[in-house]
Amino acid sequence: MTVVTRFAPSPTGYLHIGGARTALFSWLYARAKGGKFLLRIEDTDKERSTQAAIDAIQDGLNWLGLGGDEPPVLQSTRADRHAEVAHALVKRGAAYHCPVPAEDLQARRDEAEALQKKKSAEGSLSAGEQARMEDLLKPFRSPWRDPARPLPEGAPTVVRLRMPDTGELTVSDNVQGTVSRSYADLDELILLRSDGTPTYMLAVVVDDHDMGVTHVIRGDDHFLNTFRQLPIYIGMGWPRPDYAHVPLIHGPDGKKLSKRHGATAVDEYRDILGYLPEAMRNYLLRLGWSHGDDEIIPDEKAIEWFDLTGLNKAPARLDFAKLDSVNKHYMALADDQRLFDLWVARPEAKALPDAIKTRIRDAMPHLKTRAANLVQLSEQARFLTDLKPIQLTGKAADQVNEEARGRLAALLPHLEGLPEWSEPAIKEELAQFCARIGIGLGKIGPVLRAVLTGGAPAPDISLVLVLLGRNEAFARIREYAR
């Protein structure tokens, strides 16, 4: 049997980092088993779905390299098929028409909530109220689940799924294990609204079945939904898919990840925080899944090793320090031109003069090994991007005293006279200069660094001179030499 997995976001916003992780797991599993990974846009809620959100989600997935193997299925285009299944379910006795209006249902919930509030405010309820509350809190059972009960003439109805009166349902989930729930605890959910449109619960099942999905990998906020959806498979006589409900990602404080923790949208990780997609994949994979002591897991290995059984049940917290360290690893490996293109598109780089951009391009092999992300790369590149006159900060300013300025003045002609402007040549010249006037490198290095970089982080001083180029380097030294 060919494995078919899917990612099925609802297009109401951006691609969430947690969603990206479940997409990654689905994608990996399909790749690991030589199967297919499909995309489905769950846009049945027309009020909240937007084309912009669809584009944003696809953009995020493509960036992460998690595109589907076929064009995405738009759930909204399949409403007729969903309704067809709902009616088939009614015919088979697995569902029924129910005329109870939405307002009645809402009134039930409101009353239950009021009673709960009263209880927590007053500590207890009268026996009658308590019984009423418990009754209201039980799953709703419509009087019309009795097939003998006649429907009121002309009243609009919804189609409800019928749950058996007794017994229980058992799910063997690849992550959650084997869990049972009794049918009595399950509500009889609505399949078709009174306007004839399908609900999410119905649409998911029908689409998964029709798309041939064999393994449903999704967030564990859907775990209990599995018990509500399975009776649809049973009612239609369809084979059940395998399930894997993966835990949600939490923020550093252990609470469900939200805006206040910082970045929740994957495009922020790309555009603002400056991470690489391959690093995101590696980090997200290790968040809740492991393979012995392996930390750096390139895609080939991930595909070779990934299996649903290694997934943890407990939610994992996002740790930016670790993400940085993984990203740093992949930055060092990344192609120079690629990194330059990514960097130059950033807001802090866009407006820079071409001469400086070229300087960065040339310095990329040295810059990329020193930064954990593109933000840090910009920081590490400051000694190349800052314009004259270089502002001296902190300790750098302290280095530039009269004596040191004199040494710079003495050194400058020797540098200017160098026939070859290369790292070894400069290193050699600096050593000779120090030997001639009887000082250690420590007497000239710090001040040279100070006037060249202003105190910004930078590589080896000889390399700094090379990367700056003759003219810029001499100009910066002249500012302070005397």
Place this chain on the structure above:
RNA sequence: GGUCCCUUCGUCUAUCGGUUAGGACAUCUGGUUUUCAACCAGGAAAGAGGGGUUCGACUCCCCUAGGGACUGCCA
């Protein structure tokens, strides 16, 4: 309120009844050094609490505490 799930260093995790409880990131100390980083050496750091079962429990069972999910004519 009900049903279900989770809990090993600060964080991500290994362990699948017998280990000095391992690794990674972060952190600390020392080394190297012209800054930062890198690098090298080393350190500190964990089984939520309480009961069982067992010759033996992080591992199995129960209770408690804490966290989470669901309980919509939303998805």
